[in-house]
Amino acid sequence: MRAQASFDGRPLLDPVAFQEGMARPRRNPREFVNRNTFALVIWRGDHAVRVESLAGDYTDGASIPPIFWPLVGPPLGGLYLRAAVVHDTGYRYNRLGMPRYWWDRCLLIGMRIDGVKAWRRFAMYRCLRRFGGLAASWRANGSRLVRA
Numbered sequence: 001m002r003a004q005a006s007f008d009g010r011p012l013l014d015p016v017a018f019q020e021g022m023a024r025p026r027r028n029p030r031e032f033v034n035r036n037t038f039a040l041v042i043w044r045g046d047h048a049v050r051v052e053s054l055a056g057d058y059t060d061g062a063s064i065p066p067i068f069w070p071l072v073g074p075p076l077g078g079l080y081l082r083a084a085v086v087h088d089t090g091y092r093y094n095r096l097g098m099p100r101y102w103w104d105r106c107l108l109i110g111m112r113i114d115g116v117k118a119w120r121r122f123a124m125y126r127c128l129r130r131f132g133g134l135a136a137s138w139r140a141n142g143s144r145l146v147r148a
Contacts (some may be wrong), residue, residue, distance in 0.1 A: 013085075
């Protein structure tokens with residue numbers, strides 16, 4: 001049975017040039033802060049999970065290498081933006097304590113909801129499963145992300 005899902009709201013992203021209280025730029029110049037709480041809601045039967053990206057959460061959008069932008073699109077463009085922000089929230093904060101595979105599936109489900117073409121969803125998901133562990137392993141905030 002395929003899970004039913006929908007988004008509740010939209011992200012509002014502002015560029016982050018400097019970390020609060022710091023005199024130097026953040027390590028990722030393409031980092032943005034979400035100013036609007038929104039959620040991906042996933043139903044399976046009678047059970048629902050609400051995956052929130054809170055106001056104040058940081059994201060870099062879809063982590064697509066620039067060489068692939070002409071084929072797939074830029075990190076903050078395209079129909080995959082909401083799914084990418086929820087996915088980044090999962091990797092960075094992991095408030096639900098779920099494994100990496102689960103967050104990757106959230107990205108896939110979110111892209112399907114927002115109408116990303118099947119070939120693009122599949123290509124992005126396969127690249128994420130292959131290389132996404134690198135992003136999960138270098139996070140500095142100390143939250144646990146279970147490798148799966």
